[in-house]
Amino acid sequence: MEQDTLREWEYKCIQEEPPECTATCPIHVDARMFVKEMARGDREAAFRVLAKTMPFPGILARICDHPCEQKCKRGEVDEPIAISYLERSCVEQTTGRVRVPLLPRREQKIAVLGSGLAGLTATWDLLKKGFGVTLFEQSGRLGGSLRELPDALLPQEIIDGELAILEALNGGIRLGETMDGQRFEEICREFDAVFIDRETITGCDLPLRQNDRGDIAINAASGATDREGVFAGGGTRDCGAWSPINETLQGRKGSLSIERFIQKANMEAGRGNDGPYQTRLYTNLNGISLTPRVQPADRAAGFSDDEAQAEAGRCIRCECLECVKTCLFLERYQAYPKKYARQVFNNERVIYGAAHTKNQFVNSCSNCGLCETVCPTNFHMGDLCLQARRTMNEQKLMPAAFHEFALQDMSHSNGEHFTLARHEPGKNESAWLYFPSCQLCATSPGEVLLSYGYLRERLTGGVGIMLGCCGAPAYWSGRDDLFRESMATIRCEWQKRGSPRVITACSTCQNLFTEHIPGMETVSLWTIIEEEGTPDITGGTAGTTVAIADPCSSRHEPKTQTSVRQIVRSLGMSIEALPLSGDKPECCGYGGLMFNANPKLGQDVIARRLEADNAHEYLAYCAMCRDHLAAGGARVCHLIELLFPAVAGGDPAARGWISWSERRTNRARVKQGILRELGEQGAEIVKSCEGIMLEMTQEIRRRIDERRILDDDIRMVIDHAEQTGKRLLNTQNGQYRASCQTENVTFWVDYTGEGDRFTIYNAYSHRMKIVGVK
Amino acid sequence: MSVTNEASGWRCAACGGKLEITKVGFTYMKGNFEVDLPACRSCGQALVSEELATGKMADAERILEDK
Ligand code: SF4
Numbered sequence: 001m002e003q004d005t006l007r008e009w010e011y012k013c014i015q016e017e018p019p020e021c022t023a024t025c026p027i028h029v030d031a032r033m034f035v036k037e038m039a040r041g042d043r044e045a046a047f048r049v050l051a052k053t054m055p056f057p058g059i060l061a062r063i064c065d066h067p068c069e070q071k072c073k074r075g076e077v078d079e080p081i082a083i084s085y086l087e088r089s090c091v092e093q094t095t096g097r098v099r100v101p102l103l104p105r106r107e108q109k110i111a112v113l114g115s116g117l118a119g120l121t122a123t124w125d126l127l128k129k130g131f132g133v134t135l136f137e138q139s140g141r142l143g144g145s146l147r148e149l150p151d152a153l154l155p156q157e158i159i160d161g162e163l164a165i166l167e168a169l170n171g172g173i174r175l176g177e178t179m180d181g182q183r184f185e186e187i188c189r190e191f192d193a194v195f196i197d198r199e200t201i202t203g204c205d206l207p208l209r210q211n212d213r214g215d216i217a218i219n220a221a222s223g224a225t226d227r228e229g230v231f232a233g234g235g236t237r238d239c240g241a242w243s244p245i246n247e248t249l250q251g252r253k254g255s256l257s258i259e260r261f262i263q264k265a266n267m268e269a270g271r272g273n274d275g276p277y278q279t280r281l282y283t284n285l286n287g288i289s290l291t292p293r294v295q296p297a298d299r300a301a302g303f304s305d306d307e308a309q310a311e312a313g314r315c316i317r318c319e320c321l322e323c324v325k326t327c328l329f330l331e332r333y334q335a336y337p338k339k340y341a342r343q344v345f346n347n348e349r350v351i352y353g354a355a356h357t358k359n360q361f362v363n364s365c366s367n368c369g370l371c372e373t374v375c376p377t378n379f380h381m382g383d384l385c386l387q388a389r390r391t392m393n394e395q396k397l398m399p400a401a402f403h404e405f406a407l408q409d410m411s412h413s414n415g416e417h418f419t420l421a422r423h424e425p426g427k428n429e430s431a432w433l434y435f436p437s438c439q440l441c442a443t444s445p446g447e448v449l450l451s452y453g454y455l456r457e458r459l460t461g462g463v464g465i466m467l468g469c470c471g472a473p474a475y476w477s478g479r480d481d482l483f484r485e486s487m488a489t490i491r492c493e494w495q496k497r498g499s500p501r502v503i504t505a506c507s508t509c510q511n512l513f514t515e516h517i518p519g520m521e522t523v524s525l526w527t528i529i530e531e532e533g534t535p536d537i538t539g540g541t542a543g544t545t546v547a548i549a550d551p552c553s554s555r556h557e558p559k560t561q562t563s564v565r566q567i568v569r570s571l572g573m574s575i576e577a578l579p580l581s582g583d584k585p586e587c588c589g590y591g592g593l594m595f596n597a598n599p600k601l602g603q604d605v606i607a608r609r610l611e612a613d614n615a616h617e618y619l620a621y622c623a624m625c626r627d628h629l630a631a632g633g634a635r636v637c638h639l640i641e642l643l644f645p646a647v648a649g650g651d652p653a654a655r656g657w658i659s660w661s662e663r664r665t666n667r668a669r670v671k672q673g674i675l676r677e678l679g680e681q682g683a684e685i686v687k688s689c690e691g692i693m694l695e696m697t698q699e700i701r702r703r704i705d706e707r708r709i710l711d712d713d714i715r716m717v718i719d720h721a722e723q724t725g726k727r728l729l730n731t732q733n734g735q736y737r738a739s740c741q742t743e744n745v746t747f748w749v750d751y752t753g754e755g756d757r758f759t760i761y762n763a764y765s766h767r768m769k770i771v772g773v774k
Numbered sequence: 775m776s777v778t779n780e781a782s783g784w785r786c787a788a789c790g791g792k793l794e795i796t797k798v799g800f801t802y803m804k805g806n807f808e809v810d811l812p813a814c815r816s817c818g819q820a821l822v823s824e825e826l827a828t829g830k831m832a833d834a835e836r837i838l839e840d841k
């Protein structure tokens with residue numbers, strides 16, 4: 001990933017954008033954090049949040065005219081958070097004090113003329129920036145119009161107390177200083193820059209350009225006057241009614257400008273967010289229940305502790321996290337896409353052996369695209385992860401463990417046991433080509449054969465057949481070399497048969513074909529059945545209700561989804577809507593090869609789905625969805641089992657889990673079935689050990705299958721042990737334990753038996769290779 | 775179960791010998807390790823238990839894959 005690409009990804013995720021309250025606050029107080037501390041009842045911490053941004057929090061927190069509340073998101077639900085009352089409540093009871101600024105760190109001296117809120121703010125900010133500041137005030141005391149506010153709102157002694165901080169001023173405060181043109185010129189000579197608070201510097205004639213209303217004219221963005229190094233701001237006339245927070249903003253802008261002026265930096269660049277601005281943050285308000293604003297029992301006294309806490313507790317703590325809320329993978333790694341993008345970027349930069357920590361992360365996403373659908377800016381984490389996988393492969397840094405099993409399964413599907421491409425038996429042309437998919441053949445071989453019969457009966461012009469894998473595992477693992485190879489083979493076989501319309505029974509195949517084989521016209525099996533009518537004999541039970549589990553790959557295939565629903569209704573069944581369907585289905589954990597790279601997460605994904613509602617009878621139309629939901633314990637059947645029951649009167653939803661070994665045998669069965677119809681002899685492909693019969697309990701079979709150990713792996717171990725005599729004997733139970741090392745995996749098997757019949761008690765594997773026994 | 779106890783319940787079926795605790799070398803993702811395991815020294819057959827394979831070894835594999 002390039003830096004620029006990273007920036008684009010980072011910009012796309014708006015999770016770190018400020019909430020409305022902060023963006024609307026002219027000086028961007030972190031109101032969300034402040035309110036959060038108040039909700040925890042920690043006034044001191046809340047005060048520290050205010051003091052980070054506010055000059056003289058004891059003053060401003062009492063009098064701010066709180067424009068933040070107008071935009072507060074909570075206001076869209078019921079009433080905005082009483083941020084202003086909470087601020088007052090905080091400073092009235094806190095013992096928090098603002099730290100007195102250190103001695104000047106910079107040599108430049110700045111003069112501030114006038115001590116209204118703008119002047120005071122500029123003074124405060126410039127001190128914090130390390131300048132030496134002298135504050136000139138014409139009257140006998142500091143504060144300007146602050147002094148005219150009612151005592152109940154802002155007592156004089158509070159002003160005095162807050163302003164006492166300025167006594168540490170290096171340079172000092174000059175009260176009763178008459179300001180005329182001559183004095184002004186002296187000051188300009190003596191100081192490096194000047195800020196004028198237009199509120200208290202009135203009635204004097206300074207040699208500066210004025211606007212039509214007689215105020216010192218300033219550049220709205222920077223506060224610059226027509227004289228270099230002299231900035232001004234504040235004063236009510238420019239900004240309508242007197243607004244404490246706007247006065248503060250003007251002082252702040254002036255101080256920023258002075259800093260830029262001293263640094264000889266560009267005065268106007270990047271200042272769009274100086275005052276209030278529109279945030280890009282999105283906050284979902286669904287499900288927030290009405291809770292009216294807390295009213296203080298004693299209005300004059302304001303919020304009590306409890307009241308303040310209750311009111312602060314109403315804050316939504318605005319943030320996005322839409323994707324994290326729906327995707328367990330994103331939730332599991334405890335951050336959000338903006339952070340993940342940075343982590344993925346860093347992961348790519350680190351040389352092997354250093355701190356790679358995101359390899360498994362990058363390979364755990366199911367590439368399902370749900371995040372893109374729910375994200376207000378369409379951030380597709382799957383794309384990001386896929387790209388990172390491609391890079392890992394290119395750099396030869398992809399650990400084999402993440403995808404090896406799935407890629408081997410794919411190569412089985414593309415091997416002699418399964419691949420086949422033929423015209424319809426008895427025909428020599430194809431108007432159609434049925435691609436039932438390797439996974440559907442693996443789980444429902446009999447039904448696939450029946451569905452092929454149906455297609456030949458209903459469609460004219462010849463329905464050819466193609467068995468194989470679409471290459472999805474290669475695609476998901478970032479193995480573009482393998483994927484291109486798969487696509488090329490399919491394309492070649494398809495063209496050889498006259499480029500017919502392709503009927504797919506799996507949405508993943510359909511998506512990949514549409515995207516990667518130009519000119520290939522695809523149609524889903526379900527759409528054909530919707531159009532041609534359901535078969536004469538079906539296994540659907542009229543009157544029952546099913547919850548349709550749309551596969552993630554059907555997200556952008558509304559046509560297929562509609563066809564499935566039409567078929568189900570035409571079988572007399574009713575449909576129960578699931579919360580995540582249509583354009584928002586979740587992945588079953590097979591997509592992106594999550595099941596291989598992060599088996600635990602894959603299981604948890606299914607468990608969470610079933611936990612949400614396990615009362616459903618599910619209907620899947622993706623083979624992997626059926627198998628994963630079944631493995632998770634759900635009652636689920638595949639649509640093909642309803643339409644083309646291979647066993648009459650069965651209960652397909654009770655079929656349950658199926659092993660990886662069985663899946664391979666099933667694929668071979670589909671091929672054999674078709675070859676028989678074609679009158680061809682399936683070449684007997686028998687490996688030396690295929691004759692070995694294995695017996696084991698269902699429990700052991702399941703455990704071994706979850707470890708992704710195939711019957712063939714077990715046969716290989718036994719064959720090797722029996723041939724070489726290399727095995728260990730457990731003297732307590734008489735079982736043999738033997739192992740066999742393949743390129744990347746060592747398999748261990750506990751067994752008894754001899755000849756060609758063996759009983760299996762356990763099997764396990766590891767990837768660490770034994771290199772020597774000393 | 776300690777490694778020593780584990781060794782005592784086994785014999786090498788190839789030569790009939792006892793298993794003894796031996797240093798067994800492993801390699802994975804460019805890392806090399808040595809573990810004390812029961813093994814038949816003369817036939818070079820080591821015994822990796824299920825507990826080790828699915829426990830500590832699996833954990834170490836995960837860590838190395840993320841490196
Ligand atoms: S709900 Fe809370 S975080 Fe959101 S805008 Fe209002 S105060 Fe700010």
Ligand code: SF4
Pocket residue numbers: 327328329330364365366367368369370371372380381382383587
């Ligand atoms: S699993 Fe799906 S929703 Fe989650 S990040 Fe990957 S593509 Fe997005």
Ligand code: SF4
Pocket residue numbers: 012013014015320321322323324336337338374375376377378379
């Ligand atoms: S949905 Fe996720 S990726 Fe999109 S902006 Fe929100 S947190 Fe970021």
Ligand SMILES: [Zn+2]
Pocket residue numbers: 786787788789790791814815816817818819
């Ligand atoms: Zn031996």
